[in-house]
Amino acid sequence: MTAQAWPIERPAPRVSRWREPSILPGFPLAMGVTLAYVGVIVILPLTALALRPWELGLGGIWRSLTEERVLDALKLSFGISALAALINAPLGLLIAWTLVRYEFPGRRILDALVDLPFALPTAVAGIALTALYAPTGPLGAFAAKFGIKTAYTPLGIFIALLFIGLPFVVRQVQPMLIDFDQEVEEAARTLGASPFQRFYKVMLPAIAPALLSGVGLAFARAVGEYGSVIFIAGNMPYKSEIAPLIVVIRLEQFDYAGAAAVGMAMIVISFGSLLLINTLQMALGTRRQA
Amino acid sequence: MFRIRLPGIAPLMLLASALAMGLLIIMPLAVVFSEAFAKGLSTYLGAFNDPDLWAAIKLTLLVAAISVPLNAVFGVAAAWTIAKFEFRGKSLLLAIIDLPFSMSPVVSGLVWVLLFGAQGWFGQFLIDHDIKIIFDVSGIVLATITVTLPFVARELIPLMQDQGSDEEAAAVTLGAGGFTIFRQITLPNIRWALLYGVLLCNARAMGEFGAVSVVSGKIRGLTNTLPLQIEALYNDYDFVGAFAAASLLASLGLVTLILKTGLEWRFSSELSHARKR
Numbered sequence: 078m079t080a081q082a083w084p085i086e087r088p089a090p091r092v093s094r095w096r097e098p099s100i101l102p103g104f105p106l107a108m109g110v111t112l113a114y115v116g117v118i119v120i121l122p123l124t125a126l127a128l129r130p131w132e133l134g135l136g137g138i139w140r141s142l143t144e145e146r147v148l149d150a151l152k153l154s155f156g157i158s159a160l161a162a163l164i165n166a167p168l169g170l171l172i173a174w175t176l177v178r179y180e181f182p183g184r185r186i187l188d189a190l191v192d193l194p195f196a197l198p199t200a201v202a203g204i205a206l207t208a209l210y211a212p213t214g215p216l217g218a219f220a221a222k223f224g225i226k227t228a229y230t231p232l233g234i235f236i237a238l239l240f241i242g243l244p245f246v247v248r249q250v251q252p253m254l255i256d257f258d259q260e261v262e263e264a265a266r267t268l269g270a271s272p273f274q275r276f277y278k279v280m281l282p283a284i285a286p287a288l289l290s291g292v293g294l295a296f297a298r299a300v301g302e303y304g305s306v307i308f309i310a311g312n313m314p315y316k317s318e319i320a321p322l323i324v325v326i327r328l329e330q331f332d333y334a335g336a337a338a339v340g341m342a343m344i345v346i347s348f349g350s351l352l353l354i355n356t357l358q359m360a361l362g363t364r365r366q367a
Numbered sequence: 368m369f370r371i372r373l374p375g376i377a378p379l380m381l382l383a384s385a386l387a388m389g390l391l392i393i394m395p396l397a398v399v400f401s402e403a404f405a406k407g408l409s410t411y412l413g414a415f416n417d418p419d420l421w422a423a424i425k426l427t428l429l430v431a432a433i434s435v436p437l438n439a440v441f442g443v444a445a446a447w448t449i450a451k452f453e454f455r456g457k458s459l460l461l462a463i464i465d466l467p468f469s470m471s472p473v474v475s476g477l478v479w480v481l482l483f484g485a486q487g488w489f490g491q492f493l494i495d496h497d498i499k500i501i502f503d504v505s506g507i508v509l510a511t512i513t514v515t516l517p518f519v520a521r522e523l524i525p526l527m528q529d530q531g532s533d534e535e536a537a538a539v540t541l542g543a544g545g546f547t548i549f550r551q552i553t554l555p556n557i558r559w560a561l562l563y564g565v566l567l568c569n570a571r572a573m574g575e576f577g578a579v580s581v582v583s584g585k586i587r588g589l590t591n592t593l594p595l596q597i598e599a600l601y602n603d604y605d606f607v608g609a610f611a612a613a614s615l616l617a618s619l620g621l622v623t624l625i626l627k628t629g630l631e632w633r634f635s636s637e638l639s640h641a642r643k644r
Contacts, residue, residue, distance in 0.1 A: 095454055095455040095456070096452065096453065096454040096455070097452070097453040097454070099451070099452055099453070099532075100536055100539050100540070101451050101452070101532055101535055101536060101539060101548075102539065102544070102545035102548070103447060103451075103545045103549070104448065104451075104452050106444075107444045107445075107447040107448040108448045108452075108454075110440070110441065110444040110445075111441065111444050111445040111448045111449075111460070114441045114444070114445075114516075115445075115460070115463050115464060115516075118509075118512055118513050118516055119463055119464075119466055119467065119513070119516065120463070121482070122478030122479060122481070122482055122513065123466070123478060125478055125481040125482050125487070125488055126474065126477065126478045126481060129481050168387055171380065171383055171384055171387065172384045172387060172388060174380065174384075175380050175381055175383075175384035176384075178380075179377055179380070179381060181381060185628075187384075187385075187388055189624055189625075189627075189628040190388065190392055190393065190624070191388075191392070192624060192627070193392050193396060193620065193624060194392065195567075196570055196620040196621070196623045196624045196627070197395075197396065197574070197616075197617060197620040198570075198573070198574025198575070198576065198594055198616045198617075198619075198620065199472075199574065199576045199577065199594075200574070200576040200594040200595075200597050200598055200613070200616075201399060201574070201594070201597065201613040201616045201617050201620070202395060203576075204399075204597065204601050204609060204610065204613060205395040205396070205398045205399045205402075205613070205617075206395050208398050208402050208606075208610075209394055209395060209398050214398075215394075215398075216390070216394070236391075239391060240391050240392070240395065243391060243392070272376070297469050300471065301469075301470060301471025301472060301473065301474065301577075302471070302472075302577075303471065303472055303473050303576065303577030303580075304472070304576035304577050304594070308598075308601065320471075321471045321472075321473040321474075321577065324471070324473045324474065324477055324581075325473060325580070325581060328477060328480060328484075328581060331485070331486060333480065333481055333484065333486050333487070336477055336480075337477065337481055340471070340473070340474040340477050340478075343471055343474065344469075344470065344474065347469060348469070351469070
């Protein structure tokens, strides 16, 4: 265990079936700390989450998840998250493109500000967006002129999720745009491709996997997002209530199993969607190689 | 990389980007400060005459002071394990470390209630022994740790994998001990990345809302962290108070952003995150 005298006098490492031999020290300690830590902080709590709903029985879980209010919240959360992630694709691509391709004053500041949604605490973002888009706020009042209600409607949720997801897309696409081989684009140009063709046939296929993974990350984050949404959502049952709020409400009613069931359902659907996106990404990748 | 100028489309793209960034990102930031100062400087400063707000600030600092170092130590241990050794199940371990990133913060709080809440697995045991975790500081710390667990590890692992272990292996053959190797070779190699990870971890720890709101019980002056106190003030329609408190966290976010960007500009070759750009 202790670090005495192993370097030279150390006997030849035991041949282990699960670990390749290495002359570096510290594996047992580092591995021990890592496993103990994730065991206590991630595995044990998630085991409780996975097991708790079963006290309701399979039928009970089904009933608990198919309550109209819960179903509406799940549909709303996943639907608006998907929509916001999809809209963030062109928006993020636009911003990444501008940051990579053009030189203009304030470019680096704008580049740094893209990460603001990561750095700004969600509750702060939540009350700020609400202040902007409430009927009395500057943008909310503007939208109201056209008869559009933003805050306290699903549209408000959409705006908050747009905010939270944007950096994911930009940060995935940006390195691909930087690395993109300009000669390929030049070649397409000399071969007579129009700007649109160059973008659509040359550029887009190259960055599509990154764009897709950005959309996937934005979606995954949006589905679970709480702080930035909860203030602007209005939280009307059946109308603007998000899935994480259902978890909170059930916990307040001491319905632990029901809360765990919704929490578990969110994780399962999220992972399923991410798996789907990964598969799609791999399909895109192989098609490009072929 | 060279930049091309397309006379026709460039101004349009710039305008559209500026509009999107302005509406989505810059205005929300600006409105925090404009609302905080909406009734003048003295009202803004008056908002800080609230002992509950100070209690919330202290609690937030305390929670970050416990959870960030723990996650930093974990991050270094995990990165050492994963980057320096080959073993079976590595990708599973990586996936587990990433899990908190793909969980709703609310769920990260919920799992602790399922363990330690009144009707949780260990609830009765805790009641019998008069230990309080949920609706108490320790629960807030646990929830915060869960949410921020991946930040340092995620920053260090790719960097240390890139750097390889030749330098450390050389030191071993020269007879250096494990602690010496870490302190003299590995730590100098990863220090900026470690700082970067700690910075992001801290920002999230101090700003966490969802996970903490589930476990805290929201007792003002006792278990309200700064983000929860903002919510409480906001729900009281004390908007200046809420945005004054929010201006603190927004400043924290800005400082984090500035330091992070500074690290990226200055030490980009020593950060895994910025390398990809």
